[in-house]
Amino acid sequence: MAWQVFALGSAFFAGLTAIFGKLGVAGLNSNLATLxxxxxxxxxxxxxxxLRGEWQMPRTLEWRAVGFLILSGLATGFSWLLYYRALxxxxxxxxxPIDKLSLAFAIVLAVVFLGEAVTLKLVLGGMLILAGVLILAWP
Structure with a gap:
């Protein structure tokens, strides 16, 4: 169950991110705030x-993995820039709540690009996320 604890902690700190971010972008350029x-x-x-002594280079460096980490970093950067402007x-x-549509996007992308299984539970959960966002964020 360790991954659930990390995921819950991630969700909690992401929630704090919204509150602290909203307070931080008041009167400050959103791009500078992101920087x-x-x-x-x-x-x-x-x-x-x-502190963990993890600066060692791996014995073999897979450039494909590095490329995907670079793409992930770019996606994160765009996400943060847009998020702070929205705030x-x-x-x-x-x-x-709209930002949390990333959950639904991640589900669809995982099925399409990673070949993850489509289950009734997955579809129902995704639909509930979408419904929740629509209820919370649109009049």
């Missing part, structure tokens, strides 16, 4: 890697 956030994350992760323009209680 500041990114620098903090970079510093924090570098500290974790240093400048609307209440966090409306922006955050």
């Amino acid at each position: 500041i956030r990114t620098l903090v994350i970079l510093t924090m992760i570098a500290g974790v890697v240093t 400048q323009l609307a209440p966090a209680s409306l922006v955050a």
Whole structure:
């Protein structure tokens, strides 16, 4: 059950991200706010890697994996830029639910690109996420 604990912690801190982000972009350019956030994350992760002694290069470096990590980083960057701009323009209680449509997108993309199984549970859960977002974020 360890992965569920990490996932729940991730969700909690993502929720804090919306609140702190909304407060942080008040009166500040959203792109600059994203840069500041990114620098903090970079510093924090570098500290974790240093404390854990994980700076070693892997024996073999798979360039395909590195390429996908680069694409993931670009997707994260675009997500953050758009998220912070949305927080400048609307209440966090409306922006955050729409942002969580990433769950539904991830489900569809995992099925299409990773070949993950489509189950009734998966479809029902995805539909409930979509319904929740529509109820919360649109009048």
